[in-house]
Amino acid sequence: xxxxxxxxxxxxxxxxxxVVYLFLYAPLVFLIVFSFNSTRQDGVFTGFSLRxxxxxxxxxxxxxxxxxxxxxxxxxxTLSVVLGAMAAFVLVRYERFRGKPLFIGLVNAPLIMPEVIxxxxxxxxxxxxxxxxxxxxxxMGTIVLGHTLLGMAYAAVVIxxxxxxxxxxxxxxxxxxxxxxxxxFFLVTLPGIAPAMVAAWLLTFTLSFDDVxxxxxxxxxxxxxxxxxxxxxxxxxxxxxxxxxxxxxxAVVSVGIIAYSVYVARQQRQxxxxxxxxxxxxxxxRAKPTA
Numbered sequence: 001x002x003x004x005x006x007x008x009x010x011x012x013x014x015x016x017x018x019v020v021y022l023f024l025y026a027p028l029v030f031l032i033v034f035s036f037n038s039t040r041q042d043g044v045f046t047g048f049s050l051r052x053x054x055x056x057x058x059x060x061x062x063x064x065x066x067x068x069x070x071x072x073x074x075x076x077x078t079l080s081v082v083l084g085a086m087a088a089f090v091l092v093r094y095e096r097f098r099g100k101p102l103f104i105g106l107v108n109a110p111l112i113m114p115e116v117i118x119x120x121x122x123x124x125x126x127x128x129x130x131x132x133x134x135x136x137x138x139x140m141g142t143i144v145l146g147h148t149l150l151g152m153a154y155a156a157v158v159i160x161x162x163x164x165x166x167x168x169x170x171x172x173x174x175x176x177x178x179x180x181x182x183x184x185f186f187l188v189t190l191p192g193i194a195p196a197m198v199a200a201w202l203l204t205f206t207l208s209f210d211d212v213x214x215x216x217x218x219x220x221x222x223x224x225x226x227x228x229x230x231x232x233x234x235x236x237x238x239x240x241x242x243x244x245x246x247x248x249x250x251a252v253v254s255v256g257i258i259a260y261s262v263y264v265a266r267q268q269r270q271x272x273x274x275x276x277x278x279x280x281x282x283x284x285x286r287a288k289p290t291a
Contacts, residue, residue, distance in 0.1 A: 028250060035243035052240040062245050065226035069209050070252075072140060072225060076147040077205035081197050083148065084155025084204075091156070092163045110153040119217030122146045126218065138220035146214040151204030158203065162196030163189075195267055202260045206253050 038049035056062055087107050094100075110118060126142055129135070136142055166189060174184045212227045219228065226245065233242050 031243055032247045032250065035240065035247040037240060037243075040240055052244040055241045056244040056248075059241060061224070061229050062226065062241065065224050065229040066245070066248070068140065068223065069226040072143050072147060072215075073205045073209040075144045076151050076208035077201045079144070079148045080151030080155045080204040081159075081201045083152045084157075084200055085159050085193070085197060087152065087156040088160035088163050091160055107153055107156050110150045111157070115150070115211075115213040118150065119146065119214040122149070122214070123217040138218060139223045142218040142220070143215050143223070143225065146218045147204075147208040147211060150211075150214065151207055154207065155197075155200035155204055158200040159193055159196045162193045166192045195264060198260060198263060202256045205256060209252065210249065 034045065035052055036048050036050065037045055038047035038051065087103075090097075091100075091104065091107070122142075122145070126136060126138060130137070136145075170192075171184050171188050174188050175181070179187065210227050211225075212231055215225045215228055219225065224232075226249065230242050230245055230249075233239050
């Protein structure tokens with residue numbers, strides 16, 4: 001009995017973790033495998049073929065939706081990081097100012113607000129502004145604005161956590177040496193939070209690239225992102241071309257995650273090497289005999 005108990009204690013956690021990973025990723029593996037199926041049969045792999053990828057590239061709606069999603073995600077990631085960094089800098093570096101609780105609530109509200117509410121409210125706002133001034137027309141620009149509203153909140157949280165860890169004594173030393181505040185920010189603060197900004201950009205890029213709800217409210221006639229096209233196709237029945245499009249979507253997201261992981265690993269190795277070199281130099285200096 002004790003042997004069984006020890007075995008469960010030693011392997012139950014690993015088994016449970018394997019089950020969770022299987023539940024999360026088995027559908028993705030299934031989708032990717034059947035995107036190479038030679039026939040339209042679901043659940044039966046009849047042979048390897050690239051016919052559905054060929055059909056995907058021949059489908060202008062899917063290709064145009066992919067290119068539009070890529071443009072929107074690139075713009076959204078950049079704008080979200082810039083605005084999120086500004087918000088994080090205000091929240092961390094300015095401890096007291098009038099209206100700070102309201103500002104914190106406004107920054108964090110998109111994180112807890114349902115996307116349906118965000119999309120509907122933005123749609124009403126865009127319609128009212130368009131009637132008043134004749135701009136903006138619903139399309140790529142409005143989708144970018146909607147995605148940026150959501151992405152900015154995520155970027156602010158990520159960058160804010162990193163900004164709190166930055167050693168402010170280094171910034172103060174730079175100012176004592178004659179650097180202006182702008183120089184301190186670009187030469188000291190910005191390199192310190194660069195990894196967090198890269199992480200925030202990848203996160204907001206991914207959120208924007210696969211968003212459906214906000215895009216559905218803010219897109220105009222003839223302007224549909226790739227997730228919208230996939231969703232509209234799926235409602236009419238399963239099409240293996242959708243498997244191919246979803247596999248490419250997974251590939252884009254995976255490349256972004258892998259690129260960020262490699263970047264973080266290199267930064268950590270470089271930082272560890274610099275710390276080791278500094279420690280070694282300090283030991284050498286202490287070991288030298290004093291005159």
